[in-house]
Amino acid sequence: MALSADEVHSLKQAPLVEGVLPVMHNRWSPRSFADRTVCRDDLHRVFEAARWAASSNNEQPWRFLLGVRDVAPFDEIYTKLLAALLGFNQEWASAAPVLVLGVVDAKFAHNGKDNPHALYDLGGAMAHFALQATALGLTTRQLAGFNPELVRDSLHIPPNYVLGVITALGYQGEPSALENEKLQAREVAPRERKPLTELVFSSWGEPADLRD
């Protein structure tokens, strides 16, 4: 358990595949965040990356509430988001300097009909956000374990917006900074993914052969 933040970051890299963008391999989701603020230019950059994501009908259904600890006027959102986190999320997330809530308009603006793709599109925008953060030396962890009613009420989110996820943003911290031993163990565990043979099919359930 004596691994440093740098050692953990190395351990968490996905195996290199030649030609794949470095950020795809570098991005992972820590729970330990360093006591270091995110500069405003970098906040601008991560939202700029999110803004150019694809969306159904170019609806751009996403809206973001930006919470920054101890920085007015963003500290109020930060405090309210943190208060709504459930279980051990509150414990680790309180070390992150930035918490962002993503919500989506549930209707298409051009015709008022339900937009069934809004959360899918938010997922794309937040992937842009997370990859851009990685490119800047920052790191993110997205979390869905929060009290939605409390978030909606305390942040005055209109009923036509659907709550998505909260993303913690900051610099990776030392794993030893996590007090909870279970979270510490997860912080230093290797990342795992299903192999492509379980994910990409040439007919349902039949692995696609992606080798020449």
Add this chain to the structure above:
Amino acid sequence: MALSADEVHSLKQAPLVEGVLPVMHNRWSPRSFADRTVCRDDLHRVFEAARWAASSNNEQPWRFLLGVRDVAPFDEIYTKLLAALLGFNQEWASAAPVLVLGVVDAKFAHNGKDNPHALYDLGGAMAHFALQATALGLTTRQLAGFNPELVRDSLHIPPNYVLGVITALGYQGEPSALENEKLQAREVAPRERKPLTELVFSSWGEPADLRD
């Protein structure tokens, strides 16, 4: 309307913001695809990028059905996906050499409960896919305009999987290759996004000031 593919690609770049990853600015969604196949190594790379996306509980709810025109055994999926496209989607998408359907498991594997984040997570994985494609000189357009029952039946997708989107993948083509004049006009129109002042808030509806 006499713009070349290269001129259109230049026109579609998002305004540069220093420090933002080039792929964020370069990615856009064409409807014209060149008559050029995608090599299998690049197919491997785009799925590899998708595979390392974040997901709730590391569930990796995504599964992909890979359709490649005229390449067995993938041509069967290609033909079936193309047949299910609605309206003018069929017209332009038939030029793309690759069509990929993304679906998600609607339940968490570890407890059998509903996974409300599965489509959000698929959105993230497909954003990885699209950005990785951009980095390889490829391009993508995601589309939701298809007959879901036809797709489910013809591809034998089990009822516990929710259909996401179909992504067309290939090399950008000449705008003049689009026969439909309306689509041609869209192909050469500048991209538009809402400004960050409409997207990032310091309290609901209040633009966050992201400048120092």
